Amino acid sequence: MAAVSAVSAGSLHAAGEPHRHAVELRAPAKLNLHLGIYPGRDGRGYHRADSVMVALSLADLVTVIERDATGADGVGPALLLSEDVGVSSRENTAWIAATRLCEEFGRPPTYAIRIEKRIPSQSGLGGASSDAASVILALCQLWGIGADAAAGNPRVVNVARSVGADVAFFLHPAPSLLTGAGDVVERVFPQMDGLPVVLVRPRAGVSTADAYREFDVAPETPGPADAMCDALAAGDRQAVAARLHNNLAPASERLVPACGEATRWLLAQEGVMGAQITGSGSCAFALCDTTMSARRIAAAARAACEDWWSISCETVGSGAQFCYLTLVFGSHLWCYEAPL
Numbered sequence: 001m002a003a004v005s006a007v008s009a010g011s012l013h014a015a016g017e018p019h020r021h022a023v024e025l026r027a028p029a030k031l032n033l034h035l036g037i038y039p040g041r042d043g044r045g046y047h048r049a050d051s052v053m054v055a056l057s058l059a060d061l062v063t064v065i066e067r068d069a070t071g072a073d074g075v076g077p078a079l080l081l082s083e084d085v086g087v088s089s090r091e092n093t094a095w096i097a098a099t100r101l102c103e104e105f106g107r108p109p110t111y112a113i114r115i116e117k118r119i120p121s122q123s124g125l126g127g128a129s130s131d132a133a134s135v136i137l138a139l140c141q142l143w144g145i146g147a148d149a150a151a152g153n154p155r156v157v158n159v160a161r162s163v164g165a166d167v168a169f170f171l172h173p174a175p176s177l178l179t180g181a182g183d184v185v186e187r188v189f190p191q192m193d194g195l196p197v198v199l200v201r202p203r204a205g206v207s208t209a210d211a212y213r214e215f216d217v218a219p220e221t222p223g224p225a226d227a228m229c230d231a232l233a234a235g236d237r238q239a240v241a242a243r244l245h246n247n248l249a250p251a252s253e254r255l256v257p258a259c260g261e262a263t264r265w266l267l268a269q270e271g272v273m274g275a276q277i278t279g280s281g282s283c284a285f286a287l288c289d290t291t292m293s294a295r296r297i298a299a300a301a302r303a304a305c306e307d308w309w310s311i312s313c314e315t316v317g318s319g320a321q322f323c324y325l326t327l328v329f330g331s332h333l334w335c336y337e338a339p340l
Contacts, residue, residue, distance in 0.1 A: 020066040023138035023147075026059035027130035028173055028316060029119045030166065031197065031278045031285055033232075035246040036222030037215060046165060046181035047212060050225045052232065053126075053166070054192060055173035057313045058199070060131055061116040062094070064138035068110060077102075077111040097132035097163045101139050104159050111139070120309060122205025124252075124279025126170070132163050133170030174318040175232050177225060189232040191317035192240070196294035200266060201283040202258035203307040211280035214251035222247045241274030241287040252281035259284060262301075262308065269297045288312075 034052035041047055067078065077098045079089040089095045094113055102109040113135055119127030136159065140150040150156045151172035160167040165182040175189040223245045231239035253260040259277050262284035266275035271293025275286040288294040294312035301310035 021142060022063055022065040023141045024061065024063045025134040025138055025147075027062045027115075027119075027127070027134040027170070028055040029058040029125040029127060029130065029313075030055055030169065030173065031315075032124070032246060032276075033175075033240060033244060034223075034225045034228040035248055035279065036225060037212075037219075037248050038222055039216070039219040042181060044181065046183075047215075048180070049165070049178070049182035050222065051166075051169075051178045051182040052176070052225055052228045053169055053173075053178065054175045054195075054315050055170075055318070056125070056197060057316050058119055058125070058311065060119050060127055060134075062131055062134035062138065063114040064098075064135055064142065065112045065114070066110065066142065067112050077109045077113055080112065080114045081117060093128045093132035093163055093167070094135045097135045097159065097167065098139065100159050100162060101136055101156070104155055105143065107139075107143065120201055120205070120283070122207060123201050123283035124206070124208075124277065124281045125199070125283055126166050126279065129164045129166035130170045130173075132167050133160060136160055136167075137171065172318050173316075175315075177229055187229065189229070190235055192232065192235065192237070192315050193317045195237055195240075195315040196288040196291045197313050197315060198266065198272075198286045198288060198294045198297045198301065199283055199309075199311055199313065200262040200285070200298075200301045201309045202256060202262060203309075204256045204258060204282060206252045206256050206259070206281040208280045210255055211248060211252050214255055215248055218251070220247040220250055237287070238273060244274045244276040244287075246276050246278070248280055249277040252277055256282045258282065258307070265301070265304065266297070269300065271297060 030053045032051055032053055036050040038048040079092055079095045099109055115131050119125050137147040137150050141147040157168055160171055161183045168183050169176055169178055175192055176185050177187040178184060179186045227243045231243055259281045263275050263277055266272055266284055266286040271289050272286040273289055277284050298310045298312040301308050
């Protein structure tokens with residue numbers, strides 16, 4: 001996590017103008033380098049999962065701002081989004097995370113949350129979970145707990161786990177093995193920054209819930225995560241690319257066949273070291289030998305199919321969220337307020 005710095009109030013506002021504190025973070029996307037789902041569900045309705053994840057430079061921008069009142073209905077924080085993500089505020093993981101953390105620490109939910117979406121939804125890239133974790137980190141910073149200390153605070157981690165399986169990872173998104181329901185950080189690996197990545201997402205997304213229901217119809221045996229863990233521990237990028245695994249991918253492909261088409265197309269491109277579907281899809285990804293290869297392949301993907309969204313990016317370390325404190329003066333106009 002980057003250091004937090006305060007912005008001087010004197011340089012930003014006219015005398016006497018009220019101000020509020022705000023924290024802004026980058027909420028990075030993730031890749032599942034290994035995803036092993038087991039048949040059956042626990043008492044929370046989750047499958048057992050072994051997940052090895054790494055964060056990406058692709059990121060949403062999340063801002064949490066102090067305010068004098070709660071949301072429009074007087075309950076919970078106000079949530080404002082740059083686009084409609086298809087769910088109401090109370091179903092949005094960022095709103096749920098803020099509300100539960102405020103309840104846990106006995107704080108009034110008098111905050112506005114702005115999310116500038118850049119990570120496509122229903123892609124398996126973890127955008128919603130990352131947004132939720134960023135809100136948690138921002139509130140911890142505003143309350144003096146400290147964003148850096150949040151991942152080691154059991155109360156904070158328990159709230160994160162209650163919101164969603166991947167949220168705990170994003171509190172400190174270093175390359176990690178997660179077990180349980182994919183919500184318990186079991187092992188953290190050395191940083192693997194700067195590994196070139198291409199993302200290709202078909203027009204159709206995959207609902208995570210639908211993917212798991214489809215998996216339950218014809219479950220696939222998961223492979224062990226040991227080989228991927230060994231590759232990450234050794235910092236061997238070629239071995240990482242060779243050991244990509246996702247036994248949820250067949251279920252996602254049955255729902256959206258274009259997932260598999262994108263993966264196979266990526267595997268056929270020069271400069272690709274390995275390709276797979278991330279999470280429940282529908283996004284496919286490729287690990288590439290060079291940044292130039294990644295950029296060339298992303299451009300080729302966009303030209304190959306008008307229904308494909310594609311960008312090049314790279315893996316990043318746990319300090320890539322750039323948490324910082326600033327001051328807000330006057331009012332803000334944001335593009336879209338999610339309905340309650």
